Amino acid sequence: MCHAVYQILFWLWMLLYSGSRVSCLQMSNCNKTEVTMIRGMELLTSLTLSNCSLPHLENAFFMRFGHLLHLELQHSGLSSLEDFSLHSLPRLQSLSFAHNSLSKLRSWSSEPLEALVSLDLSHNRLSSLDAHSFVLYPQLQMLDLGSNQINQIADDTFYGLSHLKHLQLNGNRMMLIDGSQFHGLHRLSSLMLQHNLIEGVDPGAFESNTHLRSLRLDGNLLNCLQFLTQSGLARLVHLNLANNLLRKLEPQGFVTNVELQDLDLSRNNFTELTKESLVGLDSLERLNISHNILSHIEDGSLESLASLLQVDASFNQLTSVSESLFHANTQLEEIILSHNRIRDISPKLMQYQTHLRHLKLDGNALIEASFLQRLPPALNRLSLIVDLSSNRLQSVNLNSLLHFGHINLADNHWSCAWLVKNLLLRAPPSLNFARNWSLLSDWSEDLTKVQGIDCIEDARNRSIVLLSIGEVIHSKVQCAKSFDELNPAPPPLTWPKIPTDRFDSRSVIIWMLVAIAITFACLRWLRRFVDRKEQSKRKLKAINEVVS
CATH class of the missing domain: 3.80.10.10 (Ribonuclease Inhibitor)
Incomplete structure (x- = not known):
C-alpha cells in the first residue's frame, strides 16, 4: 500500500x-x-x-x-x-x-x-591503482582517492594528468612512497598522504613535483626525513609531519625548504632542538613541536626564524628556557609553553616581544610572575592575554597586573592570608583567580554554580567560595510575610495626613462640560451670523436687478 x-x-x-x-x-x-x-x-x-x-x-x-x-x-x-x-x-x-x-x-x-x-x-x-588509470581524464585538476584500502600504486598510474593540482590519498594502507609514483605531476600543488602506514619516502619521490606547496604526512610511521633535502620541495609552504616516529632532526635538514611557512612536528619523539635543526627556514611563521619529549631547547635554535609568528612547545618536559631563546624572533604574536615543568621565567626572555598577543604558561611549576613587569614598553598590554593557571604561584603583585587584556591565575597555590588581604576589594575583570564549582546550597536542592579559589594555610588546603549573598538570597529564597493575617499589628497612634487636591475628577468633568457648551453656543452664533450675511447679499442683488 x-x-x-x-x-x-x-x-x-x-x-x-x-x-x-x-x-x-x-x-x-x-x-x-x-x-x-x-x-x-x-x-x-x-x-x-x-x-x-x-x-x-x-x-x-x-x-x-x-x-x-x-x-x-x-x-x-x-x-x-x-x-x-x-x-x-x-x-x-x-x-x-x-x-x-x-x-x-x-x-x-x-x-x-x-x-x-x-x-x-x-x-x-579500492585496493590498487593500475597504470594509466586516468588517461581518459586529461584535464583533471582535483582527484580524491581518500579513505580507501589502497596499498599499491603502479608507476604510471597518474600518467597523462599534467594539469592535476590536488591529489588526496589519505586514509589508505600505503607503506612506501617510491621515486616514480608521482612522476610527471608537474603542476601538483597539494598532496595528502596522512593516516597511511608509510614507513619511508624515497629521496627522489617528489623530484618532479616542483610546484608542490602543501604536503601532509601526519599519522604515519616515518622515522627519517632525508627526502626533504631534495630540490623538488623548494617551494613547499605547508608541511605536516605530526604523529610519526621521528626522534631527531638532521642538521640542516630543511636547508632547501626556503619558502616553508607552516611546520608541524607535534606528537613525535623529539628530545631536543639544536642550533642546526631548523637552519634555512627563513620564511617560517608557525612552528608546532608540542606533544613530544623535549627536555632541552638549545640556545640559538630559533635564531634563523626571523619571520616566526607562533611557536607551540606545549606538552613536553622542559624545566627551563634560555633567556635569549626568543631574542631573534621579534615578530612573535603567540608563545605556547603550556604543560611543561618550567620553574622560572627570566625577565629578559620577552624583552624584544613588541607584537605579543597570547602567552600561555599554564600547567607548569612557576612560583613567581615577576617577568610580567619587565615586558617591553612598546608592547600593548591591553591586547595581551596571559594564562598562568595551574602553576605554583603563592602571591603576585596585583598593581603590576592591572593593565593587561586578561590574565588567568586560577588553580595556583595561593596563600590564604594573602588572598584575604588582597581580595577585600573586588579584583578587576582582567584578572581571574577563581574556578567554577558546583555547590549544593541550603536554599535549594538544585546545584548552584559558584566560583572559588583554592589556597594554602598552615600547609593545609583551603578553599574560599566567592558568593554574592544578596544576589543568591534574592534569586533562591522567597521573602517571608511581614505580618500575621490572624493577628494584624495595631495601627500607629497618629495617622499621617494625606494631602488632597480640591481640583478633583468631578470638577474636571464639570469644567469640560461647560467648555463644550460654550463651544457649541459660539458655533451656533457664528452660523447665524453667516446666514444673515448671505441673506443681505441676496437682497442687495435683487434690488440692483430691479433698478437696472
Whole structure:
C-alpha cells in the first residue's frame, strides 16, 4: 500500500518536473527504473543521487544526459560499472562516486572526458591503482582517492594528468612512497598522504613535483626525513609531519625548504632542538613541536626564524628556557609553553616581544610572575592575554597586573592570608583567580554554580567560595510575610495626613462640560451670523436687478 502511494507521488512529481523544465535535480531513496524514467533529462546540467539502490550501472547508462556538468552518485551501494557506463557525457566537469563499494577502477568511457576537472572516489574499497588509470581524464585538476584500502600504486598510474593540482590519498594502507609514483605531476600543488602506514619516502619521490606547496604526512610511521633535502620541495609552504616516529632532526635538514611557512612536528619523539635543526627556514611563521619529549631547547635554535609568528612547545618536559631563546624572533604574536615543568621565567626572555598577543604558561611549576613587569614598553598590554593557571604561584603583585587584556591565575597555590588581604576589594575583570564549582546550597536542592579559589594555610588546603549573598538570597529564597493575617499589628497612634487636591475628577468633568457648551453656543452664533450675511447679499442683488 505504501509502495503504491509512493509510486503515485513519484509520477506526479515527474509530471510537475517535466512541465517546469528544471536544470538541477536531486533524488534520494530511488532505484534504477526511476532514474531512467526522468523526463526532460536532456536539459539537466546537475544530477545528484543519494541513498539510492544502484549497485550496478550498464553501458551508456547516462546516454540521454548529454548536457550534464555535475554528477554525484553517493551512498548508493555502487559496486561496479561496465566499461562504457560514462559514455556520452562530453560536458561533464565534476564526478563523484564517493561513499560506495567500488573495488576496481576503470575509465568507464570509450572516449576522453575532456571537460572533467574534479573526480571524487573517496570512501570506497579500492585496493590498487593500475597504470594509466586516468588517461581518459586529461584535464583533471582535483582527484580524491581518500579513505580507501589502497596499498599499491603502479608507476604510471597518474600518467597523462599534467594539469592535476590536488591529489588526496589519505586514509589508505600505503607503506612506501617510491621515486616514480608521482612522476610527471608537474603542476601538483597539494598532496595528502596522512593516516597511511608509510614507513619511508624515497629521496627522489617528489623530484618532479616542483610546484608542490602543501604536503601532509601526519599519522604515519616515518622515522627519517632525508627526502626533504631534495630540490623538488623548494617551494613547499605547508608541511605536516605530526604523529610519526621521528626522534631527531638532521642538521640542516630543511636547508632547501626556503619558502616553508607552516611546520608541524607535534606528537613525535623529539628530545631536543639544536642550533642546526631548523637552519634555512627563513620564511617560517608557525612552528608546532608540542606533544613530544623535549627536555632541552638549545640556545640559538630559533635564531634563523626571523619571520616566526607562533611557536607551540606545549606538552613536553622542559624545566627551563634560555633567556635569549626568543631574542631573534621579534615578530612573535603567540608563545605556547603550556604543560611543561618550567620553574622560572627570566625577565629578559620577552624583552624584544613588541607584537605579543597570547602567552600561555599554564600547567607548569612557576612560583613567581615577576617577568610580567619587565615586558617591553612598546608592547600593548591591553591586547595581551596571559594564562598562568595551574602553576605554583603563592602571591603576585596585583598593581603590576592591572593593565593587561586578561590574565588567568586560577588553580595556583595561593596563600590564604594573602588572598584575604588582597581580595577585600573586588579584583578587576582582567584578572581571574577563581574556578567554577558546583555547590549544593541550603536554599535549594538544585546545584548552584559558584566560583572559588583554592589556597594554602598552615600547609593545609583551603578553599574560599566567592558568593554574592544578596544576589543568591534574592534569586533562591522567597521573602517571608511581614505580618500575621490572624493577628494584624495595631495601627500607629497618629495617622499621617494625606494631602488632597480640591481640583478633583468631578470638577474636571464639570469644567469640560461647560467648555463644550460654550463651544457649541459660539458655533451656533457664528452660523447665524453667516446666514444673515448671505441673506443681505441676496437682497442687495435683487434690488440692483430691479433698478437696472
